[in-house]
Amino acid sequence: MTSPITPDAPEPAVTDGDPIPAPVNRIPTPKATPPDVVRCAYMELVVTDLAASREFYVDVLDLVVTEEDENTVYLRSFEEFIHHNLVLRKGPVAAVAAFAYRVRTPEDLDRAVEFYSELGCRVERRAEGFTKGIGDAVRVEDPLGFPYEFFYEVEHVERLAWRYDLYTPGALVRLDHFNQVTPDVPRAVAYMEDLGFRVTEDIQDEAGTTYAAWMRRKPTVHDTAMTGGDGPRMHHVAFATHEKHNIIAICDKLGALRRSDCIERGPGRHGVSNAFYLYLRDPDGHRVEIYTQDYYTGDPDNPVVTWDVHDNQRRDWWGNPVVPSWYTEASTVLDLDGNPQPLTSRTDDSEMDVTIGADGFSYTRKGDDAQGFKLGAQV
Amino acid sequence: MTSPITPDAPEPAVTDGDPIPAPVNRIPTPKATPPDVVRCAYMELVVTDLAASREFYVDVLDLVVTEEDENTVYLRSFEEFIHHNLVLRKGPVAAVAAFAYRVRTPEDLDRAVEFYSELGCRVERRAEGFTKGIGDAVRVEDPLGFPYEFFYEVEHVERLAWRYDLYTPGALVRLDHFNQVTPDVPRAVAYMEDLGFRVTEDIQDEAGTTYAAWMRRKPTVHDTAMTGGDGPRMHHVAFATHEKHNIIAICDKLGALRRSDCIERGPGRHGVSNAFYLYLRDPDGHRVEIYTQDYYTGDPDNPVVTWDVHDNQRRDWWGNPVVPSWYTEASTVLDLDGNPQPLTSRTDDSEMDVTIGADGFSYTRKGDDAQGFKLGAQV
Amino acid sequence: MTSPITPDAPEPAVTDGDPIPAPVNRIPTPKATPPDVVRCAYMELVVTDLAASREFYVDVLDLVVTEEDENTVYLRSFEEFIHHNLVLRKGPVAAVAAFAYRVRTPEDLDRAVEFYSELGCRVERRAEGFTKGIGDAVRVEDPLGFPYEFFYEVEHVERLAWRYDLYTPGALVRLDHFNQVTPDVPRAVAYMEDLGFRVTEDIQDEAGTTYAAWMRRKPTVHDTAMTGGDGPRMHHVAFATHEKHNIIAICDKLGALRRSDCIERGPGRHGVSNAFYLYLRDPDGHRVEIYTQDYYTGDPDNPVVTWDVHDNQRRDWWGNPVVPSWYTEASTVLDLDGNPQPLTSRTDDSEMDVTIGADGFSYTRKGDDAQGFKLGAQV
Amino acid sequence: MTSPITPDAPEPAVTDGDPIPAPVNRIPTPKATPPDVVRCAYMELVVTDLAASREFYVDVLDLVVTEEDENTVYLRSFEEFIHHNLVLRKGPVAAVAAFAYRVRTPEDLDRAVEFYSELGCRVERRAEGFTKGIGDAVRVEDPLGFPYEFFYEVEHVERLAWRYDLYTPGALVRLDHFNQVTPDVPRAVAYMEDLGFRVTEDIQDEAGTTYAAWMRRKPTVHDTAMTGGDGPRMHHVAFATHEKHNIIAICDKLGALRRSDCIERGPGRHGVSNAFYLYLRDPDGHRVEIYTQDYYTGDPDNPVVTWDVHDNQRRDWWGNPVVPSWYTEASTVLDLDGNPQPLTSRTDDSEMDVTIGADGFSYTRKGDDAQGFKLGAQV
Incomplete structure (x- = not known):
């Protein structure tokens, strides 16, 4: 498939289907049915100074503390009814331990295991969950190297949507x-x-x-x-x-x-x-x-x-x-052992390189290369 | 099932399941799979003075005209990409001709036909749609007497989300x-x-x-x-x-x-x-x-x-x-013939009667019957 | 002078001068120069339950406490730099003890004394002020019976305009x-x-x-x-x-x-x-x-x-x-002794009587007496 | 007078009086009473392409056209009741022809003439005003070289504050x-x-x-x-x-x-x-x-x-x-003849030089020279 971006078209282009070119090095599609993901649900962050992070997320950003102990703070947003949207866990290296998604049914965890097992990924399932407030859950190292979690069981907490006294x-x-x-x-x-x-x-x-x-x-x-x-x-x-x-x-x-x-x-x-x-x-x-x-x-x-x-x-x-x-x-x-994932370098062009600095190029109106006042071009 | 409202509970009550008591006179559940409804999509309104209605919805409320002719105006909202969210059609009696829902696939129309046929409802399907901009569609007189429409095919129009020059x-x-x-x-x-x-x-x-x-x-x-x-x-x-x-x-x-x-x-x-x-x-x-x-x-x-x-x-x-x-x-x-549906009277208590006027009762705090300044109690 | 309201004019009417009819029973204009009032500055409220009032103004409305003692709370708004905009003082009868205005110079207090003395009003001046935070001040029982205060000297406090951490x-x-x-x-x-x-x-x-x-x-x-x-x-x-x-x-x-x-x-x-x-x-x-x-x-x-x-x-x-x-x-x-002022009855028409209820009359468009849905007409 | 900025003080510093150091080369204070300026009222801009400027101020910024002819557009803001806040006048060189202030009384024009005459400035008074909508007005080349106007008489136009149909x-x-x-x-x-x-x-x-x-x-x-x-x-x-x-x-x-x-x-x-x-x-x-x-x-x-x-x-x-x-x-x-004023160079430090670029210096917290992500330091 070719790019929908063409020289004469208005910005941006709109297409009905997936406009992304087929990958050269495709990850094979599993035969297994994927889990039915409902939504992104929480991230587990490893932080090096828990007090500093707590101050940032709780005192500055006003996220709500559902629960906390000396090593971990469980935070949620005002309209959330599940136990947390963010976990701050004290650790030696600042990192992300999990991108967690909620699935539609408990059975979707079986599907997650099958799906990622077929992909050859490392898969770990814990009936008691990986964090407080979450029950049966599956964590994987996905084909791109990310720690993904899938869960259904979760503790319900008060949805603070109407608590305008706390906003x-x-x-x-x-x-x-x-x-x-x-x-x-x-x-x-x-x-x-x-x-x-x-x-x-x-x-x-x-x-x-x-x-x-x-x-x-x-x-x-x-x-x-x-x-x-x-x-x-x-x-x-x-x-x-x-x-x-x-x-x-x-x-x-x-x-x-x-x-x-x-x-x-x-x-x-x-x-x-x-x-x-x-x-x-x-x-x-x-x-x-x-x-x-x-x-x-x-x-x-x-x-x-x-x-x-x-x-x-x-x-x-x-x-x-x-x-x-x-x-x-x-x-x-x-x-899943808590070790930093090694990086693979991007070989395609970098967005920064092609858009800012001496060799980059950006326009406000197609075909018009006026520079304007913006600092970007001067970096 | 009994009501989750109890004298001592905080307001409002929160439950995990459906808190509505079982109906006395239940409409039997069809064996047919229901259509997979994506969302409410448009309403067809019959209006008696098209110019007056057009002025209200277009000049006052600033809905966007997708298309219009002497008898009909097709309107959409700024972030919509389907042909319309509201149809104003000139007619002799102010009424609603359709509550229209979008379904996930064309096949869901077959399911809608089966579902409502099994319910004994009048069902009409038109490959060319009931209004401009919509393709194959099913209209029914549902068990409650409402004209429901289901459709998948629809003309795409510009999503004006980014057109802040028009907002x-x-x-x-x-x-x-x-x-x-x-x-x-x-x-x-x-x-x-x-x-x-x-x-x-x-x-x-x-x-x-x-x-x-x-x-x-x-x-x-x-x-x-x-x-x-x-x-x-x-x-x-x-x-x-x-x-x-x-x-x-x-x-x-x-x-x-x-x-x-x-x-x-x-x-x-x-x-x-x-x-x-x-x-x-x-x-x-x-x-x-x-x-x-x-x-x-x-x-x-x-x-x-x-x-x-x-x-x-x-x-x-x-x-x-x-x-x-x-x-x-x-x-x-x-x-579906365009005739007004006859009304069935509510026999349960009326919300107005139990909450305002001489015999009604409302509270700000449970157990506290202070009246305050509100006009409602004085009607 | 006649009213600028005329049957055919658009609503509201705009005039260059003072459109208010001359009073029948005018208070004579003093020969003395009036004080140069800068702005309304604070109100002193007498409240019967100081804890309840403090909760209302501080915990609910989030006014800032400049200073307080067991009988009095001094409050200000976020952009204020003078000591207070509201004084809550505990007392036996809910009432207003002062409507206080800031004047341009210390000398304006002399003018206030002269102006109100010439009007035959009771005038009291206190070099130490009538409330904390205020210096030399004049209080009068004005010709309408209101307790007015004029002051220039005032303690400056932090203008919290930039303290978005407190908003x-x-x-x-x-x-x-x-x-x-x-x-x-x-x-x-x-x-x-x-x-x-x-x-x-x-x-x-x-x-x-x-x-x-x-x-x-x-x-x-x-x-x-x-x-x-x-x-x-x-x-x-x-x-x-x-x-x-x-x-x-x-x-x-x-x-x-x-x-x-x-x-x-x-x-x-x-x-x-x-x-x-x-x-x-x-x-x-x-x-x-x-x-x-x-x-x-x-x-x-x-x-x-x-x-x-x-x-x-x-x-x-x-x-x-x-x-x-x-x-x-x-x-x-x-x-000025802290006793409630007796009331004089209005003899002109009452706004409530002429606009709502059975004998009242209001219009949305001049000459159009459609009632609409509003509750007012039903009271 | 020394600067109120001190190394240990919080930011910013607050003073009761004028904190600006006395100038080395002071313009002598006239003995004449200055005009009583009420507020800044309008600017007269000379623009080189009137159609382009009209599009910018009227079609893009939605200022209201009070009046216009082929060489001039008179614009006002929604809550204004005087004839204009901005004049766009076609001319050969983009420039400012007047910074105009409203004064309190017609007599303040006499004071303006005296004040600026005593300062040795060029002064021009026109009973018919310098622009449409304005009556008797005084323009001066002030001691700093700016074209200042003072006026009292002005045509009143509709204050559009309530015209939410036009907002x-x-x-x-x-x-x-x-x-x-x-x-x-x-x-x-x-x-x-x-x-x-x-x-x-x-x-x-x-x-x-x-x-x-x-x-x-x-x-x-x-x-x-x-x-x-x-x-x-x-x-x-x-x-x-x-x-x-x-x-x-x-x-x-x-x-x-x-x-x-x-x-x-x-x-x-x-x-x-x-x-x-x-x-x-x-x-x-x-x-x-x-x-x-x-x-x-x-x-x-x-x-x-x-x-x-x-x-x-x-x-x-x-x-x-x-x-x-x-x-x-x-x-x-x-x-006042419409010729560009020559420039005098600043000899004091430039704010840009002392704050950005290689030799500049800025802090977020006094005493902390962390750089952060901002582009300014990289220019």
Whole structure:
């Protein structure tokens, strides 16, 4: 398949099917039925200074503590009814221990075991769960090297949606999505489609190089995205707010706390996803996105939006620059023994290289190479 | 099953399963597999003065005209990619001609035919669709007397999500839900569960009388709700905005146009659904809700919230009064020949009677019967 | 002068000068120069249960405690730099002890003494101030019976404008205005104009009866308003938020605390002032308005807006009903000895009587007497 | 006077008086009484392509056209009642022809003539005004080289505050302030204080070099600011919106129009003024700020806030970088004959040089020189 990006087309391009070119080195599709994934549910983060991380996520970002002990803090968002959306676990190396998805039925755990076993992946199942609050669960080292978890059983806790007496100006109300760094995006997408995910948006160039793809189970723009780069690494975890002013309130609070230097990028409006966003870096450098107002994608023929990598509004609709660290830095992920996964280098072009700096190229209007005031071109 | 509402419990009650008492006069569950409904998709409204209705929905509410002719206007919301979310069709009697749902596959139309045929309902299928923009479709007179449509094929149009040059201060971005009036809510719920819907919230009293129930396919609080009353009638159709200020902007515009008298109720915060809302009446008296920010309900064990009918915050979290017309007035629905459906009277208690006026009773705090300043008690 | 309200004019009427008819029983204009009032600065409230009032203003409304002792709490808003905007003082009868205005220079206190002495008012001056944080101050029983204070010296405290770490979702950022109940509005206006205030908006009928008038020193719609009714009484004290969602957050929080019955009216958009508003009642029944986004009025020829008392959008731009308590209830004010001021009855028509209930009359569009759904007409 | 910036003080410093060091080369204070300036009222811009400028200000920014002819467009904001806040006049060189202030009385024009005559400035008075809609007016070439206008007489037009049927998502509701570039900020401030302006905030370094100062007549943070640089030039003209989302809507619309490259800086939160802001460049490069929610400054002893030039949150509270063009580019101003004013170079340090790039220095926390992710340090 060729890229839907063509020289004369308006930006971005819209296609009915999956616009991502077939991968060269495809992971074979298992015969086993994949587990029925409902949504991204929680991330387990290893942090090196638990007190510092707790302060960041609880005192600054106002996530709700469901439960905690001296080594671990279990956090959830205001509208969540399951035990946690984020686990902070003290450890020697800052890393991600699990990207956890909820499945539709207990039986889907059997399917997860079969699916990943057929893929030749390491699979571990624990009836008592891998973290507090979660029951029977399966963890795997997936074909891309990421630690994925699947679970159904979970402790229900109070959904604080109506507890406006507890809300703060920047209240985080849902876990929205993960974002993963992997060298070969088409290869990752093909595997994720086998797992039942669907592409909603992507970034390509005219030659068909794919820089990133967004994929969903729940009907939002994504439950996870695949971002091209040396991987496996975790690019970010994203929480949703109700409105845009909630995100601005987080920035304002960081300024008041003299911690504005943890704002890495934004706030801004994404081109991809159309959401309003902010990227922060936690005390270990783990990247957290705050995100609001993408769109419904649940129809089976939901149009897929393909952005030209050279379109300067693809990652920020206002054309504001993406800082280099956002492209280059990401978190280590762990194998099931807790050891850092080694990285494989990306061999396709890097989005940063083709868009900013001396050799990069971006436009606001196709065919118009006016530079404007943005800092990106000057880096 | 007894009501989860108990004298000592906090408000509202939360249960894991369906809290609605079993109906006395159950509609038998078909053996046929129901169609896989994706979401509520559009409503076909019959209006008596097309110019007046077009002005209301296009010039005042800023819905987008996909297509129109002298008898019909096809409208959509800003984030929609299917041909329409609302059809205004000129006719002699103000009424609803169809509540239309999108299904997952073309084959689901066969299932719809089987499901409703087994129920003994009148079923009509048209390969060319019942309205412009829609292909093969099935319409039925459902067991409750409502004209339901199911379709898969639909013309794709531009999703205007990114077209901020076209947005107005009160831009409507999605069709959110329908609301139907029916005499026996438990009976309606049992049938809708057979059709694959799930209850998310409901209103009961201690004796287990059910006044209303909210049900969903897509993971929001509802695709439709069943409101107890003489039926079948259409209570309202609801569109979503991004933020609360968008709803306020609609009120402000109506004031500027000296049309504030079409505001029937609100704006306010719902108890049920936790959404911010506004109810308007169109030139024919059809009720339109503007709605934003309910919560994710897509997990299979999503907690169900049961509100006490006497809880004064159930329908307005701020305790503001529900005007009588909101309880008593609703739109006629048509059979498949276009004739008004006759009404069956509700025999269970009426929510209005038990909550407002001389014999009604509502509280802000359980066990505290302070009256406060609200107008409701004075009606 | 005749009323600017005429049968054929659009609503509301705009005039360049003061549209208020001359009073029949004018308070003579003093020869003395009035003090140069900068703005309304604080109100001293007497409350009967200090703990309950503290909870309301501090824990619910999140005003900032500057200082407190067992009998008194000194509160300020987030952008304030003077010691307080509200004093809660424990006392036997709920009442208002002072409406305090800041003046431009210390010498303006001499002018206040002369001005009110010439008016024959009781005047008391205390070099050490009447409350903590305030220095040299003058209190008077003004010609309308209100306890007015004028002061220049005041303790400066931290302006918390940048302290976003302390903001709550409904943060109150400024004291905006007072509102006073007095029997003869034109008489009150003439005296306030002598004191240097200017009318910005008013409510009249065709016969020239004046129901209320808004007057300012700082360039907003008002520092105080005169509302027709038995007086002297205090109608409300108003604090400003930054945005409309802040006011909604206060309602949401009151719902979560099961205190929604302290919401007396709103939220809504005023016709008069064009501000977004909410009225609450504190534990003693003192009325507090939360208010945002009126307009600049500082030009010397700022157009004065006169609303027809029968215009249903004058007090709520969306035509939502004014509850009777809002018209009839108000707080006692004290004389300088701390005794309640006796009331003088209004002899002009009452706004409530002429607009709601069986004999009242309101319209959405001049000449159109459609009733609509609003509860007001049904009371 | 020494700078209030000290090594150990918290950021920013607050002082009761004017913290700006006395100028070396002071403009003598006239004996004449200065005119009583009410507020900044309008700017007259010379534009080279009137159609392009009209499209920018009317079709993109939605300012309201009061009147226009083939060479001139008169624009106002939604809450304005005077004839215009911005004049676009076609001319050969993009420039500013007038910074116009409204005065309190017609007699203040006599005072303006005396005041500037005594200063030795060129003064021109026209009974018929310099632009349509304005009556008797005085224009001067002020001691800093800026074309200042003073007027009282002005045509009143409809204040569109209540015309929500006309509002757009990014509606501009008031002219807020001007910003001027001048080489010697203390010298400019001393002259402006003679004219009756008061300093509200400023930027200094420990040595007392003053980089910028904000000054007001109306009780907001400023009617104009003096920014250090080669001058006289016009840095920007600023319009206010009601809420922050209105500013975001302008960015979103610019993205939709593929004109995001006219966004020069922001949106963001200012440290100075605490306002939410956005800077745009019009088709001629004139800079326009969109601004909302600074604070009340009308008290005579309003605390003055002095920011350390090295405080990275002074110009953006979130620490986001200031693009170099914002520091270096500004608009030509004209003399009363319409000729460009020659520039005088700044001899004090440049804010850009001391804060960004290889030799600059900024901190988020005093004494902490962590660099963070911001692009500024990399330019």
